[in-house]
Amino acid sequence: xxxxxxxxxxxxxADVPDGATVMLGGFGNAGMPVELIDALMAQGAKGLTIVNNxxxxxxxxxxxLIGAGRVKKIICSFPRQxxxxxxxxxxxxxALELELVPQGTLAERIRAAGAGIGAFxxxxxxxxxxxxxxxxxxxxxxxxxxxYPIHADYALIKAERADRWGNLTYRKTxxxxxxxxxxxxxxxxxxxRETVELGEIDPEVVVTPGIFVHxxxxxxxxxxxx
Amino acid sequence: MKKLDxxxxxxxxxxxxxxxxxxxxxxxxxxxVADFLPKGREIILHSENGVLGFGPRPPKGEEDxxxxxxxxxxxxxxxxxxxxxxxxxxAMVRGRHLDYCVLGAFQVSAQGDLANWHTGAADAIxxxxxxxxxxxxxxxxxxxxxxxxxxxxxKIVERCSYPxxxxxxxxxxxxxxxxxxxxxxxLHLVEILxxxxxxxxxxxxxxxxxKYRAAA
Numbered sequence: 001x002x003x004x005x006x007x008x009x010x011x012x013x014a015d016v017p018d019g020a021t022v023m024l025g026g027f028g029n030a031g032m033p034v035e036l037i038d039a040l041m042a043q044g045a046k047g048l049t050i051v052n053n054x055x056x057x058x059x060x061x062x063x064x065l066i067g068a069g070r071v072k073k074i075i076c077s078f079p080r081q082x083x084x085x086x087x088x089x090x091x092x093x094x095a096l097e098l099e100l101v102p103q104g105t106l107a108e109r110i111r112a113a114g115a116g117i118g119a120f121x122x123x124x125x126x127x128x129x130x131x132x133x134x135x136x137x138x139x140x141x142x143x144x145x146x147x148y149p150i151h152a153d154y155a156l157i158k159a160e161r162a163d164r165w166g167n168l169t170y171r172k173t174x175x176x177x178x179x180x181x182x183x184x185x186x187x188x189x190x191x192x193r194e195t196v197e198l199g200e201i202d203p204e205v206v207v208t209p210g211i212f213v214h215x216x217x218x219x220x221x222x223x224x225x226x
Numbered sequence: 227m228k229k230l231d232x233x234x235x236x237x238x239x240x241x242x243x244x245x246x247x248x249x250x251x252x253x254x255x256x257x258x259v260a261d262f263l264p265k266g267r268e269i270i271l272h273s274e275n276g277v278l279g280f281g282p283r284p285p286k287g288e289e290d291x292x293x294x295x296x297x298x299x300x301x302x303x304x305x306x307x308x309x310x311x312x313x314x315x316x317a318m319v320r321g322r323h324l325d326y327c328v329l330g331a332f333q334v335s336a337q338g339d340l341a342n343w344h345t346g347a348a349d350a351i352x353x354x355x356x357x358x359x360x361x362x363x364x365x366x367x368x369x370x371x372x373x374x375x376x377x378x379x380x381k382i383v384e385r386c387s388y389p390x391x392x393x394x395x396x397x398x399x400x401x402x403x404x405x406x407x408x409x410x411x412x413l414h415l416v417e418i419l420x421x422x423x424x425x426x427x428x429x430x431x432x433x434x435x436x437k438y439r440a441a442a
Binding site: 029030077080105110111123125126171175177178 | 273277291293294296298310311315358359363
């Protein structure tokens, strides 16, 4: 019997090694897998490469990981926020490497990894500093930049509902990077608000089919993030 | 000279967005445009974080942290709205499905180059978000900005001194002084917006020569 349910966030992340590449879902607080990130913090893995749209806010979640010196590199589109002080400090001190990627290119590089695409040409960033040193090509009337996929060892994402096969539905704009990160990682760990029996999710509305999911942890409805 | 204030400028941009348009409004000043879209037109707002057809901020106490726009402010969903993942969201952007995007800018060049993501200062932390995708993707890239810097220099320039967001991508510029189209042969004045400002005065303030033909 396939059963991807895991008893706790701690158990789901016990095998994350030092130096792993970890994708984190979430855009602002929406879709942020808060409890999984807390468990990664407690678990102790270091030298991590993190893939997220941002670089952490205030003192919790990804910001706490950075503050604790556990992240060696971050791949993101928008690190600078009013409350990104842990990132700012680590970046300025040279302790943290930043790979800045336009948001759509970030999404497509993640998608490409999950879809088995070796590389792709995108018009985004052509003629800008973010395309410096990259291969370019004129196709038809437009200029393109060659971009490579971003693979990960783990993806930590948040969904709304899961069954034991790992089929997922999401809630509103908490979906964002979840489905593409799920496909791009060797081990996808999902926190959900609700677990249901097989067949209870209408197959027509499954957003992420269970083939992309490895571990599911139910987290009781969220406490408010301060 | 009477410059437009932020709301007047937002209202001026909003007036040009037609019935049926799909549009993305950048973070900051462009977000204001949503408040002034003409009533009675169905205009569908897109946001990078995977939503089409979002509506105004909900009343206090009814915010949902799972329902935000790319500026991370709470929004509502209109009937007919939809959610999708980030790669689909940027397929809409890059794939030329959006009719318009409205972006802020540090500088726009005479060729329509856009600089809006980085000052290039050595100690500045770079952050790009979706700006480079929107700049190459939307069918019409509208820039909305103050015409002059705080020390009175034109933000419309021959060549951008700040790092580019996109090359030759801007189609129209709305400032607190004027509306200007970017065309293959240069910049064309569409309309003077500031009160008590003549074409000659605007030309002196602007960093680049403006072409002007009386409306046909």
